[in-house]
Amino acid sequence: MFTLRDVIQKEIKMDKKKSIIATLSIIIGNPSKRVILLYRISKISYDKGFCKLGILLRNRMILKYGVHISLKADIGLGLELRHINGVVIGDGVKIGKNVVIYQQVTLGGQNLGDSVKNNYPIVGDNVIIFAGAKILGDVIVGSNSIVGANSVVIKNVDEYSVYAGIPAKKIKDLKELSE
Known part of the structure; x- marks a missing residue:
């Protein structure tokens, strides 16, 4: 704490x-x-x-x-909300350190009853989530990754990568940039 x-x-x-x-x-x-x-x-x-x-x-x-962040969410230090309108972070969401979130982003369960099953996203460190993205269900967003605007993430996101689209798919590998 x-x-x-x-x-x-x-x-x-x-x-x-x-x-x-x-x-x-x-x-x-x-x-x-x-x-x-x-x-x-x-x-x-x-x-x-x-x-x-x-x-x-x-x-x-x-x-x-207009921001709903659950008191049951676990959010690391360094959170940055670039534009605060419409951000929703659900009960069981876990967010690492130094994460940037833009407006109209939702992180939460994918189905009714997910709060009972604790099916919530886990977001690693140093992640950027652009405007309108939805990260839903029991998925892991790897550290040092980027989720594109208006993407819908329902499967795991690799570390050091860019995902975009509906459903979100890997469009770029950032590993060579990190070295």
């Missing part, structure tokens, strides 16, 4: 040299940072046993920003 300090340093991208006023101005001026901070505070509250406070803050995030 993360502390609020971890969140501010890693996700608001502030270091110890910045003043509190500089940090607050970044949070106030950037809706994406506000949503991430609101989510992290609601998640920390929920996990520490202050469930009603966590749910209240999460509901505010849904109503004010």
